[in-house]
Amino acid sequence: MSTVMVALLRGVNVGASTKVPMADLRRVVAGCGYGDVRTYVNSGNVVLTADDPDPDAVADRLRAACAEAFPVRPDVVVRTRDELHAVVAANPFLDRDDDPTHHHVVFLPGHDRPVAPDLDVAAFHPEDLALGAREVYLYLPFGMGRSALATRLAARKGERGTARNWRTVTTLASLADAAGG
Structure with missing residues (x-):
């Protein structure tokens, strides 16, 4: 039985040196043996089905395949459909x-x-953050582009992740539901 997953590529199509055409990305993902491959917007969001239920194994395989196929070597974070719904x-x-x-x-x-950030989050009010299971939730009422909190978090060493806005998160959850039949 296949597991529906969402792969999130970090830093794709954010500059001239990070171009990854979504049609090519779909071909690479399908070439790894994954099914029902769909991309959403042009920023490295992929819905797929996998026979391997381990999201980390899928992330490793996609990371290697992307590094071989594209000039950019994006990090890849994978969540199952159920994990995404929990988020x-x-x-x-x-x-x-x-x-x-x-x-x-x-x-x-x-x-x-x-890990809790080593900064006074209250100093960024009304912006806010909360830690999830393997996610960081951000409330940025002035948007990501003008966020002092997001800028400080991005400058931290250590944890790396990939951010998505709420519309993308909820759309990916819906696409994952559709992929699951």
């Missing part, structure tokens, strides 16, 4: 407003819980 259900900031451009999730690789 959606756990967002602690949805009671603040319903504007999807204000809500972001940073997906971290591996199985470790995120």
Whole structure:
């Protein structure tokens, strides 16, 4: 039985040196033996089905295949459909407003819980963050591009992840549901 998964590539199509055409990405993912391959927007979001139920193994395989196929070597974070739905259900900031451009999730690789940032989050008010199981939830009412909190987090050494806005997260959850039949 296949497992529906979502692969999130970090740093794809954010500059001239990071170009990965989505049609080529779909071919690479399908060439790894994954089925029902769909991409969403032009930033490295892939819905797929895999016979291997281990998201880390799928991430490793996709990371290697992308490194071989493209000039950019993106990190890859993979979540199962159920894990993605748990991320959606756990967002602690949805009671603040319903504007999807204000809500972001940073997906971290591996199985470790995120480490609390060594900064005074209250100093960034009204921006906020909360730690999830393997994600960092961000509430950025002025958007990611103007966020002092997001800038500080991105400058930290150590944990690396890939951020997605709320509209992308929820759309990927819907696409994963559709892939599951």
